[in-house]
Amino acid sequence: MNFILVVFLLFVSTCYGAIDNSCLACICQVETRCQQAPPKWDVDDFSAGYYQIKPDYYTDCGKPGNSWLICVNVKSCADTCVRNYMSRYGTYCTGGRTPTCQDYARIHNGGPTGCRNPATLGYWQKVQQCLNANG
Template structure:
């Protein structure tokens, strides 16, 4: 796990450089969602119905407003190009959470745990149970990076 911590740190720093204003999801939260989605593997590509380090589906990307890499015009491969790029994929997550973010845990606060649940389970299914291994990796990531 901690061998991959350096990837999380690099991702968090990189995302911080890109998203320094008016963001809904913090850099640490984005980094930890990326970590639990793929180990933040930026070369993972596409498999079955998900692509990229955040494991984003075409429907998720569509609902996020179809962001494109470097704001290029939409094309047949715009989805794959965007979600396989960590910056564009992070923008898709930000857009998705801006549109669908809400309190999934019932604690009266919209926080990173809610964003993780929405990312993994969908906006309408976010009150469901997470896989315990997935949830534990996420909590360890947050504990490791939140206070830095």
């Protein structure tokens, strides 16, 4: 009985607040049309790959894979990085509620507290259009 309870709690803690596949796919679509992308200068550092991930974001997601530039251009590794980042920061500005795709999109675009930054609303609108189009 205790084993079943432990497995259930692990399942719930793993699933609670996790970014769903449709949200992840639309973030990818908005960033690069979900294509590999070489490094380019973006505000204060280089970003690259499917999700336009910067080196600091890669560090915050736990540095999966072999290196920043390799990981961000391997779709499964880039997905893992974004999922890890959202697991780490997804509740930073939600007041305890489960994060929504809007929260995740704005955090991806604006950092850990990006969902509070009005400058990320335009990015969210692009992700929302993708979600609506893919229904």
